[in-house]
Amino acid sequence: MDRDQHLRQAAYKEIEKHQLLVEQDPYRLHYHIMPLVGLLNDPNGFVQWKGTYHLFYQWMPFETGHGAKFWGHYQSKDLVNWKHEGIALTPAEWFEKNGCYSGSALVHEGQLYVFYTGNVKDEEGNRESYQCLAVSEDGVHFDKKGPVVQLPRGYTAHFRDPKVWEQNGAYFMVIGAQTDDWKGAVVLFTSSNLVDWKHVGIIAGGGKGPLEAFGYMFECPDLFHLDGQDVLVFSPQGLEPDGMKYHNVYQAGYVTGIFEAEKTSYKHGEFYELDHGFDFYAPQTTRDEKGRRILFGWMSVPDQGEQDHPTIQHQWLHNMTLPRELKLVNGKLYQSPVAELRDLREGDAIEREVSINQETRWVKGVEGKALELELKEINLKAGWLAISFGGSGRIVYSRNDQVFTMERESYVDGVVEKRQTEVKELHDLQIFLDTSSIEVFINGGEYVFTSRFYPSPNNESIQFRASQTVSFHLKKWKLRRVF
Numbered sequence: 001m002d003r004d005q006h007l008r009q010a011a012y013k014e015i016e017k018h019q020l021l022v023e024q025d026p027y028r029l030h031y032h033i034m035p036l037v038g039l040l041n042d043p044n045g046f047v048q049w050k051g052t053y054h055l056f057y058q059w060m061p062f063e064t065g066h067g068a069k070f071w072g073h074y075q076s077k078d079l080v081n082w083k084h085e086g087i088a089l090t091p092a093e094w095f096e097k098n099g100c101y102s103g104s105a106l107v108h109e110g111q112l113y114v115f116y117t118g119n120v121k122d123e124e125g126n127r128e129s130y131q132c133l134a135v136s137e138d139g140v141h142f143d144k145k146g147p148v149v150q151l152p153r154g155y156t157a158h159f160r161d162p163k164v165w166e167q168n169g170a171y172f173m174v175i176g177a178q179t180d181d182w183k184g185a186v187v188l189f190t191s192s193n194l195v196d197w198k199h200v201g202i203i204a205g206g207g208k209g210p211l212e213a214f215g216y217m218f219e220c221p222d223l224f225h226l227d228g229q230d231v232l233v234f235s236p237q238g239l240e241p242d243g244m245k246y247h248n249v250y251q252a253g254y255v256t257g258i259f260e261a262e263k264t265s266y267k268h269g270e271f272y273e274l275d276h277g278f279d280f281y282a283p284q285t286t287r288d289e290k291g292r293r294i295l296f297g298w299m300s301v302p303d304q305g306e307q308d309h310p311t312i313q314h315q316w317l318h319n320m321t322l323p324r325e326l327k328l329v330n331g332k333l334y335q336s337p338v339a340e341l342r343d344l345r346e347g348d349a350i351e352r353e354v355s356i357n358q359e360t361r362w363v364k365g366v367e368g369k370a371l372e373l374e375l376k377e378i379n380l381k382a383g384w385l386a387i388s389f390g391g392s393g394r395i396v397y398s399r400n401d402q403v404f405t406m407e408r409e410s411y412v413d414g415v416v417e418k419r420q421t422e423v424k425e426l427h428d429l430q431i432f433l434d435t436s437s438i439e440v441f442i443n444g445g446e447y448v449f450t451s452r453f454y455p456s457p458n459n460e461s462i463q464f465r466a467s468q469t470v471s472f473h474l475k476k477w478k479l480r481r482v483f
């Protein structure tokens with residue numbers, strides 16, 4: 001048996017071996033993409049091809065830790081119901097032996113091309129990285145073509161996560177990098193045939209321009225055209241907390257600007273965080289056949305208490321966010337859950353006009369572990385409104401401070417921790433609660449908070465509390481289980 005076969009078999013055995021234990025976990029999510037066993041991280045190779053959405057993911061089948069990653073694979077016709085397609089890539093060859101790291105997909109001449117990073121480490125821990133190509137006829141089985149980009153001079157071996165696109169008949173690739181003097185950077189390559197790639201240079205970061213002092217490594221870059229601008233999404237490492245910003249170990253966000261393909265130049269503005277919660281990293285987008293720009297993120301952050309999640313007792317760790325449609329409104333990225341997610345709603349909504357006056361309120365029928373809440377026409381002139389979930393997670397909007405806060409009981413030590421951002425006015429909220437996650441979309445997706453949290457499995461209560469007077473139109477749907 002060759003190494004690829006051997007790794008596949010060993011990984012499938014792990015799934016079989018732990019299936020019962022995994023399924024018994026009360027924190028297994030109901031409608032978010034998760035690994036069947038082991039650890040899931042970045043979304044990879046997200047693409048719609050002949051009507052079908054393909055989402056690959058970074059996967060460690062053998063433990064709930066990082067290491068020599070595989071690419072796992074899910075498929076869907078509608079972004080709601082997903083089928084596990086098994087293993088797409090195993091770290092079997094010399095150029096990827098310590099992991100088939102993150103990358104992207106592109107449809108070319110009726111085939112699916114995936115570009116990913118081959119991660120290699122020697123006994124002393126010295127790293128090498130190769131940007132590799134694999135091609136598929138059916139989107140499921142891949143033929144590895146090996147490295148197509150070698151590490152150019154000027155960068156350390158932290159050089160990874162190729163995102164490839166076609167523009168005006170030419171091909172472009174952005175890569176996340178660290179310069180020799182330890183600055184995070186996004187590096188551009190061009191090609192006319194997807195096999196021979198030319199190193200153009202740094203288009204963002206590298207210790208210059210608006211990202212001058214901006215950390216020591218950029219991961220998972222993604223450059224795309226949206227609503228008249230070119231948006232560069234990436235995940236910088238090494239930022240210090242700054243006011244309410246940058247409190248997670250690493251960040252994920254974007255700049256907007258103009259990419260001139262002929263001049264291969266990119267002029268851009270300042271960095272904004274994409275999400276203000278505890279758990280959001282390494283997002284990747286695709287343009288689907290309806291012309292929408294859709295994003296998936298990893299609902300975690302590397303090196304952030306990963307070994308303390310209670311799900312590791314059940315031999316699995318981490319999940320994806322919901323798919324979100326992106327729009328650019330007055331220069332800012334708005335994210336809203338894709339319309340298809342309405343298909344998760346089970347039965348009719350519970351609908352109420354709620355008004356609260358210096359009290360705590362439960363609303364009949366508004367409880368549960370997997371649900372969607374919508375608050376519209378929020379009328380809050382002073383004071384604050386708080387909503388608690390299962391007694392261990394809470395969101396608070398203070399009208400007086402113009403600050404939105406998400407709090408959770410830490411799964412590391414039980415202490416309440418918080419993340420915040422400034423929100424001038426609160427108009428509406430759309431909230432997706434799953435057994436151990438929450439995604440809050442504020443003002444039509446202008447701000448988003450994404451987090452894991454672990455309420456006691458039999459506490460399904462939802463409490464509304466206001467310091468003064470608040471009213472809103474409330475809708476609640478139960479959401480069905482698809483995983």
Ligand code: FRU
Pocket residue numbers: 041042058069101102103117160161219220281282302
């Ligand atoms: C981001 C990341 C990528 C890398 C992958 C490895 O979370 O560190 O830069 O390709 O994870 O799993």
